[in-house]
Amino acid sequence: MFGKRRFLTTDKVWLTALQRDAAVLEAFKAAHKTGVQSVLFVHFKNPLDAWKDKLSDIGLDYTVLTNSMDFYSYMILQKGTQAFLGFSYGLPDIFPQNFQPVFCRDTVFISLGHHPLYEVNNRISTWVRTVSRADQITYYASLDEPFFKHLGGDRIMDLMKMLKMGENDVIEHPLITNAITKAQRKMKPLMVYNQAFGSAEEWYKYHRFG
Secondary structure (H helix, E strand, O other), X not given: OOOOOOOXXXXXXXXXXXXXXXXXXXXXHHHHHOOXXXXXXXXXXXXXXXXXXXXXXXXXXXXXXXXXXXXXXXXXXXXXXXXXXXEHHHOOOOOOOOOOOOEOOOOEEEEEOOOOOHHHHHHHHXXXXXXXXXXXXXXXXXXXXXXXXXXXXHHHHHHHHHOOOOOOOOEOOHHHHHHHHXXXXXXXXXXXXXXXXXXXXXXXXXXXXX
């Protein structure tokens, strides 16, 4: 008997958003060079607009998937686009009958940072597992983003500096992923994920987390 397909969620954490963004662009360039599809998920409206410009600036042709109809259109038509910018708020919950994966195993799936709620990040992982044969999604994060500020990112940053880690060094360890998941599970605001916010800062302010 074949076992259940193993799916990994990994985290890569940089000191600053500038370094994180540079790493995302390099990942997209590398995928494009080798002919591999790449998908970047963002969680808020402002970063979505910013990344449209970033991908255009490096001359990368891409398709934006911002709502359920966009995602359905791609899944059904199976277009040959190589790069995608997806808005996690628009991920569909229902899949077409007899749905078959449309992304290959080598597809690069990246999430830009973490949404404060575990359910949102889990929803992305579920979507990736369903629409692709890929076995991993990687969260590219930075210690200066709002999520880590509420998780104690300043302490981690001080530790990195004390250990003399370089500005371009990246933290990648299962303990980091576990700590992030535990922190997300504690975030249970009165309003669940049923409306789109402009930024993470706006989300935290609305839900009175700081």
